[in-house]
Amino acid sequence: KAGVTQTPRYLIKTRGQQVTLSCSPISGHRSVSWYQQTPGQGLQFLFEYFSETQRNKGNFPGRFSGRQFSNSRSEMNVSTLELGDSALYLCASSLAGGPSEQFFGPGTRLTVL
Amino acid sequence: KNEVEQSPQNLTAQEGEFITINCSYSVGISALHWLQQHPGGGIVSLFMLSSGKKKHGRLIATINIQEKHSSLHITASHPRDSAVYICAARETSGSRLTFGEGTQLTVNP
Secondary structure (H helix, E strand, O other): OOOOEEEOOEEEEOOOOOEEEEEEOOOOOOEEEEEEEEOOOEEEEEEEEEOOEEEEEOOOOOOEEEEEOOOOOEEEEEOOOOHHHOEEEEEEEEOOOOOOOOEEOOOEEEEEO | OOOEEEEOOEEEEEOOOOEEEEEEEOOOEEEEEEEEEOOOOOEEEEEEEOOEEEEEOOEEEEEEOOOOEEEEEEOOOOHHHOEEEEEEEEEOOOOOEEEOOOEEEEEEO
16 A cells, blocks of 8 residues: 655745645545644644544644645645745644544655745 | 653664653643654654553553653664654644654664
8 A cells, every 4th residue: 555645855945935735645544634844843733634624723824724635635835935934844644533543754845945 | 841741852872772762741632652753754653552551573652641651662772773753642632743852862783
């Protein structure tokens, strides 16, 4: 069974631009969660989607948004990029969300110049 | 004070040593996760615990719900165990994970 895939793996943008990251969960998994990892803040929860609905959201500004499609694939969007948005963005999928094991993708490394 | 705290932050061991990494949390949880992250960023889920103890190969994870504390043990450590180990608490109030800062483990041959 294929693992969680994320595209693109690397991305360079400039301040003010917007970016869309994609995550394809493991087949059959209906929950996708997104996380941001930076050297200063560590891993932080962005949001979780289950069956196309956002179930939970972390403490991030409205510039960070996401969605989930009927095939469980998910995208996250960051608008008006800031230097501080440079990070590794990870998604993880699980069968049902909640207290179930999460399987992480390789991440998208975003650099904002 | 962080809601999830790990100790130590850095740990260096000799091959074969028994290793313990500790995690304390202050929130109510439905589960506690232990994750492993290698250089390059890939994260692997090692354990998900809600009570008691779990074992997988040389890895053992325990949790004490009353004391809000969990430990990850590695027996007979090996250089390939070198990685960052992260504990994460899944809060009972929702589905979000709150992460510890991670423990950088280096096992020397």
